[in-house]
Every structure is written in structure tokens, then in C-alpha cells.
Amino acid sequence: MITTAALVVLLPFLAAVAGLLGSRWPRHVRGDHPGGAQTGPERAEAERADLAAGRRAAWIAVVPTAVSAVLAVWLAFTRWAESGHDPGGPFPFEAGGGTPGAVTGTLTVIDTGSVPISLGLLVDGLAATIGVLVTLVALAVQTYSVGYLHGDRRYPSYSAFISLFTSAMLLVVYAADLLVLYVGWEIMGLCSYLLIGHWWEDRANSRAAVKAFLVTRLGDVGFLFGIFVLGTAAGSFRIADVLAAVPGMSSGTVVAATMLLLAGVAGKSAQVPLHTWLPDAMAGPTPISALIHAATMVAAGIFIVARLHPAFLAAGPTLDVLAVLAALGMLGAALAALAQDDLKRVLAYSTISQLAYMAAALAAGSDSAAVFHLVTHGAFKALLFLCAGAVIHAVGSNLMSAMGGLRRELPVTFATMTIGFAALMGLPPASGFFSKDEVLVAVERAVAQGPLTDAAALLLYGSALATVAVTGAYATRAWLRTFFGQRAVVALPEPAPGVAHVIDTREAPATMRWPLIVLAVPALLLGFAGLSGVHWGTAALSVAVALLGAGAVYAVWRSDPLSDPARMLGPFRVPCERAFYADSAYRALFARPVLALARLVVRTDDRVVDGAVRGSGRAALGLSGLVRLTQNGNAQLYVTGLLAGVLLIAVGAVVFG
Amino acid sequence: MHVVYPAVVSALLFSIGVYGVLARRNTILVLMSVELMLNAVNLNLVAFDVWLRDRLHGGQVLTLFVIVIAAAEVGLGLAIILALYRNRRTVDLDRLRALAEPAPGDGAASPAPGRETAARAEETP
Amino acid sequence: MTEAVPSYLSPTGQEIVFLLLGAMAVGSALLVVTTRQLVHAALWLVVCFGALAGCYLVLTAEFVAWVQVLIYVGAVIVLLLFGIMLTRAPIGRTADLDSGNRAVAAVVAVATAAVLVTVVVDGFRNAYAPLDPGAGSAGELGSAIFRNWVLPFEALSVLLLAALIGAIVISRTDIRGRD
DSSP, X not given: OHHHHHHHXXXXXXXXXXXXXXXXXXXXXXXXOTTSSOOHHHHHHHHHHHHHHHXXXXXXXXXXXXXXXXXXXXXXXXXXXXXXXXXXXXXXXXXXXXXXXXXXXXXXXXXXXXXXXXXXXXXXXXXXXXXXXXXXXXXXXXXXXXXXXXXXXXXXXXXXXXXXXXXXXXXXXXXXXXXXXHHHHHHHHHHHHHHHGGGTTSHHHHHHHHHHHHHHHHHHHHHHXXXXXXXXXHTOOBHHHHHHHGGGSOHHHHHHHHHHHHHHHHHHTTOGGGOTHHHHGGGSOHHHHHIIIIISHHHHXXXXXXXXXXXXXXXXXXXXXXXXXXXXXXXXXXHHHHHOOBHHHHHHHHHHHHHHHHHHHHHTTOHHHHHHHHHHHHXXXXXXXXXXXXXXXXXXXXXXXXXXXXXXXXXXXXXXXXXXXXXXXXXXXXXXXXXXXXXXXHHHHHHHSSSSOHHHXXXXXXXXXXXXXXXXXXXXXXXHHXXXXXXXXXXXXXXXTXXXXXXXXXXXXXXXXXXXXHHHHXXXXXXXXXXXXXXXXXXXXXXXXHHHHHHHHHHHHHHOTTSOGGGGGGGGHHHHHTTTTHHHHHIIIIIHHHHHHHHXXXXXXXXXXXXXXXXXXXXXXXXHHHHHHHOSSOHHHHHHHHHHHHHHHHXXXXXXX | OBTHHHHHHHHHHHHHHHHHHHHBOBHHHHHHHHHHHHHHHHHHHHHHHXXXXXXXXXXXXHXXXXXXHHHXXXXXXXXXXHHHHHHHSOOBGGGOOTTSOOOTTSTTTSOOHHHHHHHHHHHOO | OOSSOOOTTSOOHHHXXXXXHHHHHHHHHHHHHHOSBHHHHHHHHHHHHHHHHHHHHHTTOHHHHHHIIIIIIIIIHHHHHHHHHHTTOOOSBOSOSBOTTHHXXXXXXXXXXHHHHHHHHHHHTTOBOOXXXXXXXXXXXXXXXXHHSHHHHHHHHXXXXXXXXXXXXXHOTTOOOOO
């Protein structure tokens, strides 16, 4: 079983290596910039070579991922069969790494002198479930990318990075050791940076990539130190050992460690203080948004909390902080999603909001609900992003004001995206309904009992209910604005070279269409897998609230189909659109002072440090100029000086001697 | 005879010689001033020889030696001055600036005049 | 020697003669370094050297005095005059015999004089040398040189020879160094 897990992790990695090294080998023909000074035949040759490299890279990327997905599914199935169908939980998943039945394998133990690092993998219910999610979404995204980035010169490296990313995420999922996990965690950050900046010719894209990199790195520092605290306190970095040692730790240690881990979680999962990178990360290609920023990478943060949930349960203050962050994040992000015009940004904010739901479930003490929602959300959010990619592919713009009335032109996309939005709103029978119900039930229970303080639990519950309504509203708004009403006639600018917004008003190609259909199935039906008992009261309440929000938007839209239903927000619209000025606040609070400080340092360096050096040089030159006045070659003057000196010495000798 | 008298006369002569060496421009005058200084020393030597009643007459013998050396020095010095005059067409001390470093700005482009004339003198056999 | 120091207020005849000759030497030396005419400087130098020779005589160093007259007045001055002639020095009054260094030179010279005179007067105030005629005669000096100072004397002769050759080599233009 461990061998299979290792294969699951390694196959995409090998695909990445092969894709990076082998796509253009052995011909090495590189198409330079298309506008360059190449003659016609050479250019055609280069383009042909690019296409050939793209085709080869596509095979290299898709096949190992598919094999990996098959293996992951097999792994999950055997796991599920062995664990005896797990009648207690709503989903085939067991909490924690210390549960019996978890299979671990260790390749080698690296002796570091203090706490050893064990290179090992761990397969339990949680890992197997998330592994299936990751590989399937990655497979869908790889397939979809073949069509989406057809003809892109950098497609080979792009697909290789996706493979590397998949491998890293799988390493996080299957890791048995916190430091091994951290390796995958950091590789994901790197790949995220590379993929967001795929179209780096546009300055905004590379800025977004740098922003994502820096913000997540900020959290990762805390994460690493949290690992250190846990590892040194437990005397081992193995997850099982750490969790076993948690009850014996002092509460201060646990709180400190989990707080530090929480920083990394907030960075990776785009929770409130560190969420600003995610909307900007939509600068990357849409499949990347689907893969990284909806289904997998942001899920890593939630996954970590679920993985180390016993430690978090032992740290009450951390859970309170998590609850407050989740409450703020879900409602704020949902409101921001309601006001955005960019379809992908709507989905990005909705991702933040849904991740906050998972964080809420974790804070409320129910990791199974969180993971259930994580899986369903992974499915339907990947679906939504891929659909959005199809829409953007057809329209050539990200802005919803340029869309409208697309349901006749893109019937497949319309159907699948409707399923996705239904799941997002939590309408039965889509998967989101069941998972959101679980989350809400968990939060409701937390109000009565649980690790949270009453105030945090109440805040969380109220926020969750309000967010259900707002979610319904923004999902409805996006749905209506995209597929209904009249086609907005907007003169689209010709896409800049290197920007792969290929305008094609027909339905997307097959490689893009099939992943939509395939993903729509779990988005619709995955909820039934965890169907153990729907809490009808809560479910009815949430559906009613969601329909209330949707209905309000529908009413506003009906009155004037051409204008944006976001106008019902009134004066709050601009703050929502700006995501409550978080970016501006960060710019004013951190970026500007840092820049000012940098300028000050530069000026200090220039004026003071270099100035001292230059000044001493100038002073030495001036003084030596004075001295060289005496060096005029007149021997008499020299002798005069000599005799005067002798005289002074003689006087000194006479007077003092 | 008080020893102070010849000693003071000698000190004054020596100082005058110093002034001449430092203040005169013509090299031959400088040479004369050097002779003045030597004579001041000679006077001292003789005076102290007399005062100390030296059996070996070290002071007076040394005076004779100094006179001889001074003669040789004048001969050599004049030979040098003549060579200088042949090369530079001048015997003015303050126009012999070969010891100076070139002024900033005209470093390699125009060497000091002394060096230039020296080069020219070497060309002429 | 120091206990029987006669008073400075009652000079002997020798002292008076010595002081007069000394004043003459100092005065002519001053003229040597201040005159505006090159040839006059050489001539004043003759006077100075002659006065010094007189001083030697008063100090009973008669052989030194004659050698002074012979070599300095006879040879050195003639050499200097030849040098003046050969360098085509201007005959007559010239204004530029002094360099710009004059003020500094005067300061240094006066300071030297002050220091030396002060030290000498302070040091030899009580020293008195009774004069003994014949002590510096040619016989005395000759026996001293050729008994006790023969080796320096011979070395000196070699030095003179070397100086002679050197002067010839330097002043002749048809002898070139090995390139």
C-alpha cells in the first residue's frame, strides 16, 4: 500500500522532470518571439516545433496523472474496504493520524543530531480521500489545459509545473513526517508562483505572482516554526508521534505551536489576514485557478488543520481565533464576491468564503464536516472555474459586464455551471447541500457545547447563516449575469500577444468540454456518498436562507436585466468591490512604510555611508593638495624645512633634555 | 682668551652660512656659504684645541683635513655646477625643479621643463 | 681651568685683536650673503677668510693660518671665480641673487644663531684658554700628523685623488658613462 502511495506521489514528479527536460528533446528547436526578425520558413518551422513540443508535453502530462489518479482511487477503495465501511462517520474518513488502521512506511530516518527526520508516507482515510480529490482534479485540469492553452509556446513548462504541483500536493497529503510535509508545502508555493506568473509579459501578472509568493511565504515562516515547536516538544517530527505526545504537552506549548501553524494555514488557505493574494492570483490561466486556488493548494491549509486536529482541539484559544477569522472571512469574502465584476474574482472570493466554512467546521470541532466540505468544494469549485474558463474562452474577457445571454451559445457550459452554482449555494440535491449542512450542524452544535467560547461560537453561527444568504445572492447574480439577459455588446480589444484569451464564440473544444462533464458528476452526486443523516431542520433553514438571497437578487435583476444586481448593496457596493479596502490598508500599513524605509535606507547608504567614503577621499585629496604645495621641487625649501626641524629638535633637546 | 669669543664668532658665522645656503639663488653663492659654514667649524676646532691643550693636536689636524676636504669639495661642486650649467643653461637653484612631481593635469602630456632639457642634453653628444 | 677666569671687563690685547678680527670676519661674511654682485661676494669671501686666518694666528695656530691663506684664499677663491666666469654669471649688480625663500631663511638663520649663541655662552662662560705661543707651529703639527695621524692623512690623500678624478670626469663632456 505504501508502494502505491509512493507511486502516486512520484509519477507526477517524474512527469514534471520529463516534461521540463524532454518536451523539446532531441530537436531543441525553440520558437523565439513571434514578432522577431525571423524569416518566414524559420518562423513556420519554429511554430511547428512548438506545436509538436506541446503535443508531446500533453501526453507526458496527462498519462502519468491519469495513472496516478487510478492508483489513488484504488488506494482509497482498499482503505475503505479494510476499515470496515466505517459506519460511524458520514464519509469514508477517519480523524487523525493516530487511528488504528493507518498504514505508515518509512524509507529512511535522517539523523539530524537532535530530532530525527523520517522520510515516510502515511496512508489513512483522510490522506486517501484527499489524494483522490487531488489526482482527479489534477487530471481534469491537465486534460482541460491541453485545449485551453493550445498553441501556447510555454505549454510544456506549464504542464510540467502542474505535474510538479500535483506531486507536491500529494506529498503533503501522504506525508508521515511534518518536515517532509513542509517540503511539499513549499514546492506548492513555488509552483503557485510560477503558474500565476505564466503570462509574465503582463506586468500585473508577475506582480500578482510575487504577491502570492510573498504573502504565503509570510505565513509559511510561522508554519515552519510551528512545526519546530511541535517537533521539539514531541521529540519527533512524525505526525503520529506528535499527535500522541500532544496530551502530555503544556497548554502554552500547544497554543503557541498551533497559533504559528495557523499563520501558515491562513496564508495557504487564504484566510482573513493573509487572504489578499488569492483574488490577485486569478491573473494566472483559468485552469490554474481551478487547480491551485480552488481545489488543492488552498485546501492544503484546511488539510493540515484536519491532520493535526487533535492538537488544535487541545488549544482552545487557537480555535477561538480560527473561529473569528473564519466568521470574518466567510461573510466579508461573500460580500466582496457580490460586488465583483470579474467572473474569476467572484469565484476567488467565493473560494475564500467557502474555505472559511471549512475553517469554521474545524473550529467547531468537526473535522469530518470540514473534510467533507473540502472534497465537495474541490469538486464543484474546480468545475466552476473550468466553466468560467470556457466562458472566458468564448467571450474573450473576464468581465461579466461583457457577458450575458450565453446559455444558448454554450449549452454544455451552461448546464455544468448551473450544477456548480447549485452546489455552491447548497441547493439539494447537489453535493454542496450535504456538506454545507454538515458544517452548519457542526457550528450549531458548537454553540451549545464544544471547545469554542460562547461569543465566538455565536458569532460563527450568525456569520455562517448570513453567508449562506449572501452566497445564494452572489451565485445567482453571477449565473444570471453570465447566461441570461441580453448579450452585452462590448467592443473587445484585440488580445495582446502572449495573452491566451483566444476568442472563440463556439462551444469549447472536446478536451475542455469533457472535464466539465466529468467534474459535473461528482459535483452533483458526491453528496450522496456521505449521506448518513441529513439534519432536516438545519437543511431547510439553510436552503430557505439561500433562496432568500437568491430571490432578492433575482427580483433586483428582473426589474432591470441590463444593470448589475450588485446595485442593491447601495453605499456598501464600493467597499465590497474593494474587498473592504484590505489591499489599500496593507499598502498603507506595510507597503508604504517599507518602501519609505527602503528609500530612507538607500538615501542613508548614498549620503551617509558612501558620503563618508567619498568625503574622506575628498578630504584626503584636499589635504594632499595642500601638502603637495610644499612639494614644488625647490631643494632650498626642502633644506629649509630640514634645518627648521633640526632646530626644533635641538631646542627641544636643550629645553627638555 | 675666553673660549666664548671664538665660539660666538663661530656660531655667528655658521648662522650666516645657513642663511646663505637657504636664501641665495645662484649655486656658486650657495657653495660659498657652505664654505662659510665649514670655516665656522674650523674656528671652533682650533679654539677648542687651544683650550684643551691637546697633546696630539687633534683639533688643528682635523682643521687641516677639513680644509683639504673643503678644497676637494669645492672642486667637485664646481664641476657639478659646470655640468649643470652645460645641461640646463642655468645655475639658479629655484629653477631646478626636477624633484617636483608633475602638476595635476599636465602629467604625461608635458613633462617638467627640467626633465625636458635633460632629455635634450642627452641627445646632444 | 675654570677656577681662574679673568673678568670679561678687562680684556687682554689678544682678546681685543681677536674680537676685531672676528667682527671683521662676521661683517664680511654678512656681505658675502647679502651683496648684489656675484664677484663682490667672492671678494668679500677673501676678506672673511683672511680675517679668519688672523683669528687663527691670534689663537697661536700659525700653521693652520698659513694653510688657510694658501688653500682658501689662494685656491678655493680662484676656483670659485673661475666657476663664476664659466657659468657666464652676470657681472655687476643683479637683483635676483636671492630666491623667494629669503624670509624663511632669515628666520631659520636667526633662530639658529640664537640657539647656538645661547647654548655656547651658557656652556662656556667660565672657560678660559691661556695662550701659549708656538703651540701650533709647523713643527708641532708636522710631528703630530706624521706620528699620530698618518693613516687618516694617507686616506685623505686617496680621497683627494678620487675627488680629482671625479671632478675631471664630471666636467669633461667627451667622457660618457657606459650606457
